[in-house]
Amino acid sequence: MATFVCQECGAILPKWMGQCDVCKAWNCIIEEVSVNKKTRKQVNISEDFFVSLANYEYIRSDTANLQRHKTLLNEFNRVLGGGFVDGSVVLLGGPPGIGKSTILLQALSEISGVENFVYISAEESIKQVMMRAERLNINNAKLKVASSLDIQQILNSVNEMMGNGILVVDSIQTISSELVQSPPGSISQVRFCTQELVNFAKSNDVIVVIVGHITKDGIIAGPKTLEHMVDCVLYFEGDKSYNYRILRGEKNRYGPTDEIGVFLMTNSGLEEVSNPSSVFLSEYSSDVSGVAVFSGIEGTRPILSEVQALVSNTNMAIPKRSSVGFDANRLSMLVAVLSSCCKVDFSHKDIYVNIAGGLKVTEPAIDLAVIAAILSSAFKKPLPKEAIFFGEVNLSGEIRQANLPFPRIKEAQKLGFTKIFCPHKTDDFEKLGKLHVNKLKSIKEILALVKK
Numbered sequence: 001m002a003t004f005v006c007q008e009c010g011a012i013l014p015k016w017m018g019q020c021d022v023c024k025a026w027n028c029i030i031e032e033v034s035v036n037k038k039t040r041k042q043v044n045i046s047e048d049f050f051v052s053l054a055n056y057e058y059i060r061s062d063t064a065n066l067q068r069h070k071t072l073l074n075e076f077n078r079v080l081g082g083g084f085v086d087g088s089v090v091l092l093g094g095p096p097g098i099g100k101s102t103i104l105l106q107a108l109s110e111i112s113g114v115e116n117f118v119y120i121s122a123e124e125s126i127k128q129v130m131m132r133a134e135r136l137n138i139n140n141a142k143l144k145v146a147s148s149l150d151i152q153q154i155l156n157s158v159n160e161m162m163g164n165g166i167l168v169v170d171s172i173q174t175i176s177s178e179l180v181q182s183p184p185g186s187i188s189q190v191r192f193c194t195q196e197l198v199n200f201a202k203s204n205d206v207i208v209v210i211v212g213h214i215t216k217d218g219i220i221a222g223p224k225t226l227e228h229m230v231d232c233v234l235y236f237e238g239d240k241s242y243n244y245r246i247l248r249g250e251k252n253r254y255g256p257t258d259e260i261g262v263f264l265m266t267n268s269g270l271e272e273v274s275n276p277s278s279v280f281l282s283e284y285s286s287d288v289s290g291v292a293v294f295s296g297i298e299g300t301r302p303i304l305s306e307v308q309a310l311v312s313n314t315n316m317a318i319p320k321r322s323s324v325g326f327d328a329n330r331l332s333m334l335v336a337v338l339s340s341c342c343k344v345d346f347s348h349k350d351i352y353v354n355i356a357g358g359l360k361v362t363e364p365a366i367d368l369a370v371i372a373a374i375l376s377s378a379f380k381k382p383l384p385k386e387a388i389f390f391g392e393v394n395l396s397g398e399i400r401q402a403n404l405p406f407p408r409i410k411e412a413q414k415l416g417f418t419k420i421f422c423p424h425k426t427d428d429f430e431k432l433g434k435l436h437v438n439k440l441k442s443i444k445e446i447l448a449l450v451k452k
Contacts, residue, residue, distance in 0.1 A: 005032050010187045010223040032182040069114050071107040075263060075272045079234060079247050081255015087205045088254060089198050093212040093220040094236035099245055100211050103236060103270055104168050109138045116165030117143040120154050122174040136269040151177045151193045155200055163205045169197060171211040173221055190222035198229055227251060239358035259299030277304035277415055280357040286385045290377030293388045294369035295408035296361055302411035306356035309373035314350045325355030334371055334393060341397030342447045365402035367393035371443050375450045387419035388412045397443045401425040
C-alpha cells in the first residue's frame, strides 16, 4: 500500500502535495510503500508475564545486568551516568566532521566487562576505518569492523553476540531494509531500522550505539519518535573554529541528563579536559571593559566561562541584539530590564554578547554576568579584578537565588578569584582565605559598581 509521508515531521498524507499541512515545510513529501502486515495470530501468555512491583527479588536476581561498563574516557562515562548498561541503546548525533566516529572508536579501545566489539560502518569502507584506528593507535584485537548498508545483513552477522557485547552502527540514515520500499534516510527506513536494532539490543542484552545525522536546525534527522525509542540521546557538538568538543546528554534512562564532557581535538584523537574552567578562561584579561566571568553549573560540575559584551553606537532605526552561545531572546529581555530599572538608554546602541571558547550556556544564573558585561562595555570601565558573577535576574531587576552556590564559589576560589558577586539570599558559609562575598539584591548595585 502506497502512502505519502512528510520527511520533516513524519505526517502521513492522503496524496502528494507541495507543502505539508502539518509542519508547513515545502518539497518534503515522498511516496512510500508500507510494510506488508501479517495477519494477527493467537499469542499465548505465560504465567509469569506480570511481575509484582513488591517482588524485589526479581531485580536482585538480575543485578549483574545492571552493572556499568566503563570506557577509558572518563568524560564519556560521566555523560552516560557511569558507563554503558547492558541492553541499552544509545543515539549519538552531531554535525559532520565533529568527531563522532573518532570518539566511538576511542571508546571501543577498551570497555570493562565487554568481550565482543563490533563496528559497522555504512558510510566508510573498512580500509578507511582501519586508517582512522591506526591514527588513533587503537590496538583492540577483539574489535571487528565491517561495512554494510543492509540491516538484515548486519543483524544476521551479529546474531550470535549474546551478552557482553557492543554494536556500533554508523550511521542510521544510510542503512536500509528490503522490507520497506523507500530510499535510505526516509522516515520509514529510519524508524524501521532503529526498531530492529532496539529489538536486537533488548532481546540479546547487547549494548547498541547508533550514530545519527542532524538537520540544519541542529536536531537529529528523522522522526522525533527516534529519540523516544532509544534509552540515551547524546549530542557531540562544538565550533569547528575551536579545538574543543562538548558531549552533552539530552536523554538518559540510566543517568542524569545535565552532564557534559569536554574534549580537545588533536591530531592523535580526542583528549579529555579534566578542568574545563581553566580552558575557557585561558586568555582571560581582567583589565578590559565588557568582560565578566560567570561561574556556572553543568550537571554536577562547576565551570567558569568568560562572558564578553560589546555596546556600540548605531544609526539603524532598530538596534541589533545579537548573541553567540547565549539565548538572543533572553538578551533582549535583559536589555529591556536594564533600560527600565537602571534608566540606561540603549535605544541607539547595538549590543553583542559572546560566550568565549564556543561554549553554549542555557543556565538562567548567567543573567548577572551578562548584565555586568553589558554595563562594563557601555561605560567603558573594567569590572573588579578577580571577580565572578552568578545569579538570575527577574523582570523587576531583582537578583534571584542560584542553585548550588557553594560549588560555584569553590571552583572560582580554586582558580584564584577572590571577589564573589551573588544573590542576596545565598546562604552563609565558612570562608576560606581572602574571599569577599558581595550579596546583591538588584542590578542597580551592579550599575553603582561600574560607575565608581
